[in-house]
Amino acid sequence: KNQVEQSPQSLIILEGKNCTLQCNYTVSPFSNLRWYKQDTGRGPVSLTIMTFSENTKSNGRYTATLDADTKQSSLHITASQLSDSASYICVVSASSWGKLQFGAGTQVVVTP
Amino acid sequence: GAVVSQHPSRVICKSGTSVKIECRSLDFQATTMFWYRQFPKQSLMLMATSNEGSKATYEQGVEKDKFLINHASLTLSTLTVTSAHPEDSSFYICSATGQGLESTYTEAFFGQGTRLTVV
Numbered sequence: 321k322n323q324v325e326q327s328p329q330s331l332i333i334l335e336g337k338n339c340t341l342q343c344n345y346t347v348s349p350f351s352n353l354r355w356y357k358q359d360t361g362r363g364p365v366s367l368t369i370m371t372f373s374e375n376t377k378s379n380g381r382y383t384a385t386l387d388a389d390t391k392q393s394s395l396h397i398t399a400s401q402l403s404d405s406a407s408y409i410c411v412v413s414a415s416s417w418g419k420l421q422f423g424a425g426t427q428v429v430v431t432p
Numbered sequence: 433g434a435v436v437s438q439h440p441s442r443v444i445c446k447s448g449t450s451v452k453i454e455c456r457s458l459d460f461q462a463t464t465m466f467w468y469r470q471f472p473k474q475s476l477m478l479m480a481t482s483n484e485g486s487k488a489t490y491e492q493g494v495e496k497d498k499f500l501i502n503h504a505s506l507t508l509s510t511l512t513v514t515s516a517h518p519e520d521s522s523f524y525i526c527s528a529t530g531q532g533l534e535s536t537y538t539e540a541f542f543g544q545g546t547r548l549t550v551v
Binding site for chain 2: 322354356361362363364365366409411419420422423424425427
């Protein structure tokens, strides 16, 4: 069973609207959680990285939250743009230099 | 952020031939490189981890004789798919981490990926 579960699997939103992606994990011990954006046919690009002591972190219109107690994270996209269309991947690491556990990703499509 | 360059971005080869994919860290010394495989609409699957100067560690189910990994320098790792078959067609991605990165934890920088098609 995958230790990192993401939802929804995919979503379609109108340009300018906001959306929130969810990530639940069972990885333990926990070191850090990352959100990556992956455009089709490209490698993932880091959006945010949070350790257990961080509750929220922003990168432009992207805001990630983390609840290490419930092992949940979310990625909020504000005022979506067409260029936000991509797969968003939640990745959890069990230690500072440990193996990364990847979620399956949420495919976001932003329509005009 | 740090840059990882992967080449080629796309390759088409005939069944039975071998293909080499390169992964270079451009502005840091990559002590560890990771090779992933990704099927359409699926997550990245770790194939192997390589540390500079030592043999790669392969994940369970990955054939080490088929997917040859070399990490001979701190800036270059290569993945060679030997005797390629159509089922090897996939998206291959490398990532790197190492010295010189301003981080207290592993910041994984990914290459652009290589789309391999075996015909």
